[in-house]
Amino acid sequence: MDAYRLPAKLLKALAHPVRLRILNALREDEECVCHLTAVVHHRQAYVSQQLRFLRQAGILQDRKDGLRVYYRVKEPRVFDALEIVNALVGVKNEIAPHQVVAACPCPKCETGRE
Amino acid sequence: MDAYRLPAKLLKALAHPVRLRILNALREDEECVCHLTAVVHHRQAYVSQQLRFLRQAGILQDRKDGLRVYYRVKEPRVFDALEIVNALVGVKNEIAPHQVVAACPCPKCETGRE
DNA sequence: CCCATACATTCCTTTTTGTGAATATAATTT
DNA sequence: AAATTATATTCACAAAAAGGAATGTATGGG
Numbered sequence: 246m247d248a249y250r251l252p253a254k255l256l257k258a259l260a261h262p263v264r265l266r267i268l269n270a271l272r273e274d275e276e277c278v279c280h281l282t283a284v285v286h287h288r289q290a291y292v293s294q295q296l297r298f299l300r301q302a303g304i305l306q307d308r309k310d311g312l313r314v315y316y317r318v319k320e321p322r323v324f325d326a327l328e329i330v331n332a333l334v335g336v337k338n339e340i341a342p343h344q345v346v347a348a349c350p351c352p353k354c355e356t357g358r359e
Numbered sequence: 360m361d362a363y364r365l366p367a368k369l370l371k372a373l374a375h376p377v378r379l380r381i382l383n384a385l386r387e388d389e390e391c392v393c394h395l396t397a398v399v400h401h402r403q404a405y406v407s408q409q410l411r412f413l414r415q416a417g418i419l420q421d422r423k424d425g426l427r428v429y430y431r432v433k434e435p436r437v438f439d440a441l442e443i444v445n446a447l448v449g450v451k452n453e454i455a456p457h458q459v460v461a462a463c464p465c466p467k468c469e470t471g472r473e
Numbered sequence: 474c475c476c477a478t479a480c481a482t483t484c485c486t487t488t489t490t491g492t493g494a495a496t497a498t499a500a501t502t503t
Numbered sequence: 504a505a506a507t508t509a510t511a512t513t514c515a516c517a518a519a520a521a522g523g524a525a526t527g528t529a530t531g532g533g
Contacts, residue, residue: 247376248450248452249376249377249379249380249383249452250376251448251449251450252379252441252444252445252448252450253373253374253375253376253379254374254448255444255447255448256370256371256373256374256444257370257371257374257490259367259370259374260367260368260370260371260373260374261367261490261491262361262363262364262367263363265363265366265367266363269363277509277510278509278510278511279508279509279510282509282510288492288493288494289509289510289511290493290494290495290496290510290511290512291491291492291493292510293510293511293512294491294492294511294512296510296511297511297512303448309499309500311500311501311509312499312500312501312507312508312509312510313500313508313509313510314509314510314511320447322443322446322447323443323447325443326440326443326444326447327366329436329437329439329440329443330366330369330370330440331366332436333369333434333436333437333440334365334366334368334369334417335365336362336365336366338362338363350508350509371520375520375521391479391480392479392480392481393478393479393480396479396480401522402522402523402524403479403480403481404480404481404482404523404524404525404526405521405522405523406480407480407481407482408481408482408521408522410480410481411481411482423529423530425479425530425531426478426479426480426529426530426531427479427480427530428479428480428481464478464479
């Protein structure tokens with residue numbers, strides 16, 4: 246009967262400030278955990294927890310490459326939904342094109358620093 | 360700093376099966392509490408709780424008319440967001456054009472029965 | 474004024490979620 | 504193989520949400 250359980254579950258995964266922030270960092274490209282940790286200003290273990298939450302909700306997908314794990318958004322349409330929500334509450338979050346973070350040792354930040 | 364708190368709060372209000380069901384009943388028009396209670400198959404007090412939740416989140420608006428209180432969705436754009444979410448999880452909830460409910464004594468259901 | 478009806482609120486208990494701390498795993502380097 | 508680095512998991516506790524039950528309020532009718 247409940248055609249509402251699944252969407253509710255997805256919405257619940259989205260309904261968290263830190264997770265929204267992570268998703269916003271994944272708007273244009275995949276990122277490694279160390280990068281997300283730096284961007285989001287939380288401990289690595291905590292970020293991993295939220296990433297697992299988003300992964301289990303089917304929102305994120307991960308890819309291993311050596312020591313690093315890269316996360317990406319499975320379905321860009323989530324951003325369409327989030328943009329509507331942002332508009333409804335009068336918020337616009339800018340899409341930063343891969344913020345290079347000093348604390349992040351990943352290749353993408355490395356080349357940005359060169 | 361947190362441009363993510365507000366959207367997260369709105370999403371949390373949406374992230375609940377019963378509340379989604381209520382919203383779906385409000386797709387095309389306002390409805391009174393007694394009608395929503397009948398449609399949603401929950402106790403009136405419980406429905407009132409969820410309605411308050413949605414009202415406090417700024418999603419619903421109420422209008423008094425005699426004994427009855429009619430609720431309506433403030434911003435139809437929430438349905439756009441919800442439709443994307445539904446599509447993402449592979450659900451489509453049909454828009455029933457004001458289901459006439461036997462248990463509901465409101466004028467809209469009355470005229471439907473005549 | 475009393476009663477019935479429609480809706481709201483408050484209180485309480487159970488369950489779920491949030492978050493920190495510590496620890497585990499797995500690939501890489503030396 | 505040991506150490507290092509990147510990431511994941513587990514445990515414990517606090518905080519919040521879910522939901523039931525009882526009760527409160529307000530409007531309209533007799």
